[in-house]
Amino acid sequence: MVELTVPYESRMEEAHAFKEGKYLDLTKELQKNGYEAKVMPVEIGARGFAGSSAHGLPSKLFICGNKSTKALRLLA
Template sequence: MVELTVPYENRMEEAHAFREGKYLDMTKELKKDGYEDKLMPVEIGARGFVGSSAYGLLSKLSICDNKRTKALRLLAETAENSSRWIWSRRNERLFHKV
């Protein structure tokens, strides 16, 4: 299971721990029912900092060397551009209750 979170960079460890705890009961149930599970919470900072969890995920998926570097750069750029887009539209009605 992979869950992507885009926290502020100063909250990446906290976000990782929260995600691990969030699925604790579900992973226990899966193990009890005979399934093998692997939880991979991944954090990419809102300003484009890529956490080590993303590097670990790509490695586990056998994405290595230049492809991993390119993927990490793309993840960082996407997170940063998305955050910028949300910030630029913070005053639009879309983000406020009517």
């Protein structure tokens, strides 16, 4: 599950932690029922700054090379 958040740049870490916690119960329930579930909160700041979580997203989705760079620009 990918959750996009658009916080102020000064609240990136806080927004990331909040989103991870928000879906913790759902993730555990899905895993208990035999599904593989992972929450990937991604933060793009209100002024277009891509947080560190956004930089790792393309590779986790198997997007590499120039396509990865283009995907980050589109997100921002």
